[in-house]
Amino acid sequence: MATGQTFDIVVVGAGPAGLAAAIEAAKRGARTLVVDENNKPGGQLFKQIHKFFGSHEHRAGVRGYDIGRQLLDEAAKCGVEVWLDAVVHGLFDSRLAVLHAGRQVTVQAGRIILATGASENAVAFPGSTLPGVMGAGAIQTMINVHRVLPGKRFVMLGSGNVGLIVCYQLMQAGAEVLAVVEAMPSIGGYGVHAAKIRRAGVPILVGTTISRVVGQGKVEAVVLATLGPDGRIDPQSERTLAADTVGLAVGLTPLTELAWMAGCEFFFSPKLGGHLPLHDENMLTSLPYLYVAGDITGVEEASTAMEEGRLAGIAAAESLGLVEAAAAATDKAAVRQRIDVLRSGPFGEGRRLAKAEILQQQALRSGQGGESWKA
Amino acid sequence: MRVEKHPVLGDREVGRLVTISVDGAEIEAVEGEPIAAALLAQGMIVMRRTPRFGEPRGVFCGIGRCTDCAMTVDGVPNVRTCVTPVKAGMVITSNLKGGGE
Numbered sequence A: 001m002a003t004g005q006t007f008d009i010v011v012v013g014a015g016p017a018g019l020a021a022a023i024e025a026a027k028r029g030a031r032t033l034v035v036d037e038n039n040k041p042g043g044q045l046f047k048q049i050h051k052f053f054g055s056h057e058h059r060a061g062v063r064g065y066d067i068g069r070q071l072l073d074e075a076a077k078c079g080v081e082v083w084l085d086a087v088v089h090g091l092f093d094s095r096l097a098v099l100h101a102g103r104q105v106t107v108q109a110g111r112i113i114l115a116t117g118a119s120e121n122a123v124a125f126p127g128s129t130l131p132g133v134m135g136a137g138a139i140q141t142m143i144n145v146h147r148v149l150p151g152k153r154f155v156m157l158g159s160g161n162v163g164l165i166v167c168y169q170l171m172q173a174g175a176e177v178l179a180v181v182e183a184m185p186s187i188g189g190y191g192v193h194a195a196k197i198r199r200a201g202v203p204i205l206v207g208t209t210i211s212r213v214v215g216q217g218k219v220e221a222v223v224l225a226t227l228g229p230d231g232r233i234d235p236q237s238e239r240t241l242a243a244d245t246v247g248l249a250v251g252l253t254p255l256t257e258l259a260w261m262a263g264c265e266f267f268f269s270p271k272l273g274g275h276l277p278l279h280d281e282n283m284l285t286s287l288p289y290l291y292v293a294g295d296i297t298g299v300e301e302a303s304t305a306m307e308e309g310r311l312a313g314i315a316a317a318e319s320l321g322l323v324e325a326a327a328a329a330t331d332k333a334a335v336r337q338r339i340d341v342l343r344s345g346p347f348g349e350g351r352r353l354a355k356a357e358i359l360q361q362q363a364l365r366s367g368q369g370g371e372s373w374k375a
Numbered sequence B: 001m002r003v004e005k006h007p008v009l010g011d012r013e014v015g016r017l018v019t020i021s022v023d024g025a026e027i028e029a030v031e032g033e034p035i036a037a038a039l040l041a042q043g044m045i046v047m048r049r050t051p052r053f054g055e056p057r058g059v060f061c062g063i064g065r066c067t068d069c070a071m072t073v074d075g076v077p078n079v080r081t082c083v084t085p086v087k088a089g090m091v092i093t094s095n096l097k098g099g100g101e
C-alpha cells in the first residue's frame, strides 16, 4: 500500500455537507482534503435542477446544481484539495484506506468528517427485480445529468418530495408519467410539488400500492391495487397500467458503513431513516477524531446538510487548536440559529424533535450536559 | 432515448462521440458517460442475468451499490456499468450466461 499523505482534516463525501465542512475548516487554516467516489463532486446537488425550497437565507429558489457550483468555487478559493474517483473503504482509527483512480493509498488525518449521505431504499414485490424497475434517484441522474431517458411510460411508487420532483422532471425530459402511487392515505411531499404533478394531469393514487410488475424479461405492465383497512391488498381492486419503467421513491437510509467500521456509538431513529451515529452539538461522535454531517446523521435536506457541515468544519478546526474558543463559539451559535430556523414549521418540527433526541442520548451516554443547542 | 431539448437545462451538449461494441453490436456513445447511460439511450435495458436462475437484471441504483448492472468490459467480468465511464472502442458483453464463473 502506498504510504499516503497527512492532512489536518479529511472529509469523506463531496456533497453539500462535505463541501461546506471543508470550506469552513480550510478558512480556519486547516489543511483539508475532500474525497468522493464519484467522478463529479456535489453529491445529490448535481441532479437537482429544481429551485430549492426553504428560506431565502438558505438559497431557496436557487437550483440545486447552482448551489453545488457555488460550493465548489468557494472550496477551490479556500485551497481545499478534492480527490474524485476516490472510495474510502476502510477506517483504521484516524487513518483512511482510499482507492483513488485504481490506486490504493492511505491517508492520515488529524480529524475525519464523514459526510457520506444516504442511499435509496428498495421495496420488494413480485417482478421488482425486472429490468425497468429503478430507484428514483437513478432515474434523476440519468435524465438530468446524463440526458438519457431510461423508458417512455413511468409509474412512480412513493409520493414524498423525491417521488414528486422526479416525476415532474421526467415530464420536463419528455416522458409520460402514468401515475404516482402512494400506500399511505395522504400525499407525503410538499403541496407545491404535488400541485405541479396534478396540474399536468398525473393522478396521485393514495391508499394504493404496486401489487406486481409483469413482463417478459423487462417491465411491460404494472398492476396496482387498493389497500384495504387492514393494510392488505384488495384483489378485487387490481388494475393494470401499460408502463415500461417503475421508479421507487420509498425513502433513504443513511450511509453509515464507515461509522460502524470506526466503532462509534449509534442510535436508532425511525423518523430520520434508521441507525445513526450518535453525535453532540458539535457533530462530534463518541470518537474524539470523528465528526459527521448531512444525511448520514439523519435524512433531511441539502440546506440542513450544509449547516451541519459548517458546524462540523468549525468544530473540527477548533479541536485542532486552529481557532480560539470564543471566536468558534460565536460562529457555531450563528450556524445553530440558522439550523433551528430550518427545523421549524410543520415539516421541520418532527425532525427537530428527532434530532434533539440524538443530542439528549449523546449527553446521557457521555455523562455530560454539553453546550446547549439553543444558546 | 436521449433528452435533446430541455426547458431548464437547454439543448444537450454533445460530447465526443465514440463507438463501443455491446454483445457484438456497434453502438454510438458519448465518451465519459457511464456505460449504462449509453446502453439505456439505445433502449438496451438488460445488463446481465443471474448466475443460478438466469433472471434478467438492469440498472437499479445507478450509484454503484447494487451490482445489478454488472457486465464484462474489455475482458474484465463484473464491472459496474453505471459508474464506469465509456472509452472509445470498449468491448462489452452482458454476463448472459451468468457471473464470472
Ligand SMILES: Cc1cc2nc3c(=O)[nH]c(=O)nc-3n(C[C@H](O)[C@H](O)[C@H](O)COP(=O)(O)OP(=O)(O)OC[C@H]3O[C@@H](n4cnc5c(N)ncnc54)[C@H](O)[C@@H]3O)c2cc1C
Pocket: A012, A013, A014, A015, A016, A017, A018, A035, A036, A037, A038, A041, A042, A043, A044, A045, A048, A051, A052, A053, A054, A086, A087, A088, A089, A115, A116, A117, A118, A137, A140, A161, A162, A163, A165, A166, A255, A258, A293, A294, A295, A296, A299, A300, A301, A302, A303, A304, A305
Ligand atoms: C429528488 C431529490 C430532491 C431534493 N430536493 C431538495 C430541495 O429542494 N431542497 C433541499 O434542501 N434538499 C433537497 N434534497 C435533499 C438533499 O439533496 C440531500 O439532503 C443532500 O444532498 C444531503 O447532502 P449530503 O452532503 O449529506 O449527502 P450527498 O449529497 O448524498 O453526498 C454524499 C457524497 O458522499 C460520497 N460518498 C459516500 N460514501 C463514500 C465513500 N465511502 N467514499 C467516498 N465518497 C463517498 C457520495 O459519492 C456523495 O457524493 C433532495 C433530494 C432528492 C433525492
Ligand code: FES
Pocket: B058, B059, B060, B061, B062, B063, B064, B065, B066, B067, B068, B069, B070, B080, B081, B082, B083
Ligand atoms: S445500477 Fe446498481 S451498481 Fe450499477
